[in-house]
Amino acid sequence: MFSYTKVKLEKSMVDKIKRYAAIAGYSSPEEFITHALEKELALLEDAEDEEEIKKRLQGLGYMS
């Protein structure tokens, strides 16, 4: 029941996401967004500690 959180995204981004999601075969833009985020998070998830997470975030370009 309480397992979702709402996030606000700019309309222009969502419009692009809708188009790409349809082309790729997702059932909804939400599914595309979730999958894209899952793939990024998978690159961080088995890091052993915060230092390693930071290194990976830097490697992925999320931190400088």
Next chain:
Amino acid sequence: MHPGLLLAVLAGVVLGAPSIADAYIGPGAGFAVLGSFAVLFVTMLIAGVSILAWPFRMLWRVIRRRTKSKPLIKRLIVVGFDGQEPRITERMMAEGKLPNLSKLAKTGCYSKLRSTFPSITPVAWSSFTTGANPGKHNIFDFLDRDPRTYLPRLSSTEIGSVDRVLKLGKLRIPLAKPSIRLLRKSKPFWTILGEHNIWSTVIRVPITFPPDKFYGAQLGAMCIPDLLGTQGTFLLFTTRSSEERFQEGGLRFELSPNGSKDSFEGTIKGPENTFYEGNPPMEVPFTLDLDRAAKQATMAINGDTIALRRGELSPWVKLSFKAIAGMKVTGICRLMITEMEENVSLYVSPINIEPEKPVMPISHPGYYCSYLEKKLGPYATLGLAEDTWALNEKVTDDHTFMTQTRDIENERERMLFTALDRLRKGMLVTVFDATDRVNHMFWRYTDDDHPAARDIDDPEYANAIEDQYRRNDEVVGKVMERLGPNDVLWVLSDHGCTSFRRGVNLNAWLLENGYLALKEGSDGREEWLQSVDWSRTRAYAVGLVGMFLNIEGREAHGIVKPGEEAAALKVELKEKLDGLQDAVEREVAINEAFDTDALYRGPYKGNAPDLLIGYNHGYRISWDCASGVVAGPVFEDNIKAWSGDHIVDPRLVPGIFLANHPIHREDPAIIDLAPTALSLFGIPPAAHMEGKTLVDTAHFDGREESAQP
């Protein structure tokens, strides 16, 4: 479907490598916070709030409804018989043995129904659910492999662990609930129906754990675990001494003398208690007192006394495991004394999650399972409920297995008619699993010279499969009596069945042909590919349906470069596997190996095995291969009770489809049913669905006015 193989894999991991098991079995953590009292309280609270909020939710739904649909029908009733095989069905219809199906075929339609690639339950029902191929719903097998460890894991459910705990001495109080995620993607057609204000009741459709949330009610099915967090582990308490482990599931425990030759005691170990450091199992002790002359026994457990008769399954028995003060975890199981002569043995069925107070989410709304329990009594909640393992291991016998299967089937039938009698308009789908189980376990009695039945003369259940198909026909007849003029009935199966006489160990074949290497000094007998030297292995088989390449950058120790090298290796393997001969039997074992890159479309196709193996009639992945043992012959006889199967070339094992209306396609597929369901309710099929509607809506035009709400 393959509960046995799945259980083999999961049970083996639990038993063979505890650290590995912890990594992915997981639900032990889930019980920590979802303790019995807390669940009951929260469930009651949610139910109360839901009842109070119902008028407001209905109003909100009317206000929010963006598109109006014009249903062509009043109700769509879908009855699924998992595994019903068309060759048997057609023969029995021709012989007049299935009068209701014959009537339906004559007045409406009958056709074979194309299954999915692969033709197994989780994949086929997911395509039924979404109207999409596996590349879009992400279910390719019962099992996936973790590319970091090469170990198998459930493909359909992910249960997270609880990281934040409050330590109080030896106690660890979890501060968050573990996440439980359904990994089936895309969108169920019943969710789309709900967006158009059309109610759906979905009972035991596979790959619904945790359940979907939509306008309707759902009782989850595969892969709901048992209380131990596995897909069905039976327990055997026995005075027989044995060092042997059950191969495909089941745990053996000692039944100890308790003061006299007729008194014994034992301890049932339940789920891990994650409130304590080290996660010790929760335990329930019991005593067993025998009356050998009367072939009866009395079991004392949890303060209750249970009467048992030798060779008879007890009714459902509740087991309460204490977690911490004031918090219990409950489950239900069935018990049977299997012997009480020189040795004494007590069979305990897999401990199902109790539907009255479930410790995991098994229905939507959360209280729907409790509602069913209050109405119908306790029932099996385990995803793979029929204990094929105990029969395979010869702990139980054909009669016990059939009793259990019939009882579960009766529970399902009551659920179907309870829901059907309450459905004024909307969609109802109920899946029965008995056919599939009976096909699997009794094919040996229909197949001349099956290795598993060679020594058996005139077995009691020689006609078990035909009897099952007759029972299915009776259920269809009862549903037909309840149909109104604006109701549509579908009867379908997700795949068929064929003989499983010879097992194929793909990893042994890969070893023999130089694609897989063993670690120095290893004999290849370890399970779960623990014998494999990944630095010299180019391909491996995990799961039940296919083969993976060991790709650099994808697998943890991949050596095959992606791109051209991987593509060339795939072609090379396919050329050798297409038409692979079993030299001993002089038969083709593998019709074709399918390149999944060409087979699937969609964002998740990269999660599929690289090659899907299409076995010929009589062949399937071997038991050893399923548990990751590399050593041994490539081909061997299957001598287990599990003697029929369908993880074969999907073109060999279509399902069936019948309806009380004509269809305008000659070659329907299970992937077509979701868009067809939508069109019957006046909703255009969703853009991502690849299936095509099977009906000409003009056929239903006359019903339109009377079907309007």
